[in-house]
Amino acid sequence: MADDRLSLVFSALADPTRRDIVARLATGDATVNELAEPYEVTVQAVSKHIKVLQDAGLVSRSRDAQRRPCHLEAEVFDLMTQWIERYRREAEDRFRRLDALLEEVGDQPAGTTATTEAAS
Amino acid sequence: MADDRLSLVFSALADPTRRDIVARLATGDATVNELAEPYEVTVQAVSKHIKVLQDAGLVSRSRDAQRRPCHLEAEVFDLMTQWIERYRREAEDRFRRLDALLEEVGDQPAGTTATTEAAS
DNA sequence: TCCATATTCAACCGGTTGGTTAAATACCCT
DNA sequence: AGGGTATTTAACCAACCGGTTGAATATGGA
Numbered sequence: 331m332a333d334d335r336l337s338l339v340f341s342a343l344a345d346p347t348r349r350d351i352v353a354r355l356a357t358g359d360a361t362v363n364e365l366a367e368p369y370e371v372t373v374q375a376v377s378k379h380i381k382v383l384q385d386a387g388l389v390s391r392s393r394d395a396q397r398r399p400c401h402l403e404a405e406v407f408d409l410m411t412q413w414i415e416r417y418r419r420e421a422e423d424r425f426r427r428l429d430a431l432l433e434e435v436g437d438q439p440a441g442t443t444a445t446t447e448a449a450s
Numbered sequence: 451m452a453d454d455r456l457s458l459v460f461s462a463l464a465d466p467t468r469r470d471i472v473a474r475l476a477t478g479d480a481t482v483n484e485l486a487e488p489y490e491v492t493v494q495a496v497s498k499h500i501k502v503l504q505d506a507g508l509v510s511r512s513r514d515a516q517r518r519p520c521h522l523e524a525e526v527f528d529l530m531t532q533w534i535e536r537y538r539r540e541a542e543d544r545f546r547r548l549d550a551l552l553e554e555v556g557d558q559p560a561g562t563t564a565t566t567e568a569a570s
Numbered sequence: 571t572c573c574a575t576a577t578t579c580a581a582c583c584g585g586t587t588g589g590t591t592a593a594a595t596a597c598c599c600t
Numbered sequence: 601a602g603g604g605t606a607t608t609t610a611a612c613c614a615a616c617c618g619g620t621t622g623a624a625t626a627t628g629g630a
Contacts, residue, residue, distance in 0.1 A: 337464050344461035345588085346452055349533070356540040363606060375589055377608065382587095396597045396606040404541040407534050413469070414527045420476040421524035465618085483576060495619055497578060502617095516576040516627045 335387065336413060339406055342386035347371075348379050352388060355402035359392075365400065455507065456533060459526055462506035467491075468499050472508060475522035479512075485520065 332341070343349055351365055366376035380400055383389040387406045391398045452461070463469055471485055486496035500520055503509040507526045511518045 332464065332466055334466060336469070337466055340460050341464035344452065344457050344464055346454060346457055347588095349456070353537055356537040356544070358544065361606075362608095371588085372590070373606085374591085374608075378588075381608090393597095396604095398607070402537075402541050404538045404545075407538045411531060411534055414531055417473055417476040417522075418524045418527045421522050424476070424478065425524075467618090481576075482578095491618085492620070493576085494578075494621085498618075501578090513627095516574095518577070 336409060338386040339388065339410060342382050342388055345379070345382075347376075348383055351376075351379060351383065351400075352402060355389065355400055356404070359399045359401045361397045361399050363397075456529060458506040459508065459530055462502050462508055465499070465502075467496075468503055471496075471499060471503065471520075472522060475509065475520055476524070479519045479521045481517045481519050483517075 332338075343352070347369065354360065354365065362377050362380055363373060365380070366373040369376065380389060380391075383400075384391065388403055390401045390403050392401065452458075463472070467489065474480065474485065482497050482500055483493060485500070486493040489496065500509060500511075503520075504511065508523055510521045510523050512521065
């Protein structure tokens with residue numbers, strides 16, 4: 331379920347180990363064995379993580395003898411930032427309009443209207 | 451497992467229905483019943499989705515009689531964009547350095563060194 | 571008080587996920 | 601051919617996820 335590109339990318343990055351792998355690939359290509367070394371999990375588990383990242387388009391592989399180095403495909407990040415920025419902008423614009431409206435009416439200062447109960 | 455903030459946010463947005471809810475909340479606050487209306491799923495399912503978004507800090511609730519309107523907390527987006535931009539920048543910098551090195555050596559034009567095999 | 575509305579909680583179900591171990595595959599080297 | 605290294609596949613398992621139905625809770629209004 332949820333096999334569209336954006337879902338795959340967000341889902342892939344929802345795991346801290348995979349985010350860590352991405353972080354390390356940002357500094358340079360690496361093989362599965364190299365990537366697996368710092369973790370306690372087996373190399374097979376890391377291989378699965380790489381597959382998830384690959385299916386999301388975040389990682390590509392090449393071949394070098396037995397090794398299959400992983401390469402970070404950073405362009406995919408654009409897909410996320412575009413989505414995020416779009417709705418952030420919409421929300422901020424709406425907030426600005428509300429703010430201006432309150433200013434105009436001469437109500438209480440903005441941001442004190444509702445009990446927000448945000449998560450800790 | 452994976453209960454850190456960034457994991458919760460990415461995980462929350464990995465579901466298309468939840469992304470859609472976020473998109474709609476960007477245009478204005480809404481109740482669970484209002485949000486559930488366009489979907490085929492039950493209102494309980496949507497309530498669960500809201501809970502996930504709330505745990506991730508993406509949504510806050512207020513009270514208005516029986517209604518508990520949902521409000522988008524767009525600041526959380528910053529957490530993601532900061533993470534994304536950091537590693538994108540690292541990867542791009544590395545690419546630029548490699549590019550410059552190849553230029554210096556007088557090798558082939560950049561981007562033609564490895565078989566990338568990227569996902570479709 | 572009684573009823574309608576809005577929302578959540580509880581229990582359940584099938585599919586997915588992240589991990590394991592064991593076996594298979596792919597490639598290099600002598 | 602045979603052995604070593606790198607990696608993937610297969611089968612399995614417990615936990616989680618998104619959905620359901622049914623019951624509970626909370627609030628407003630007649």
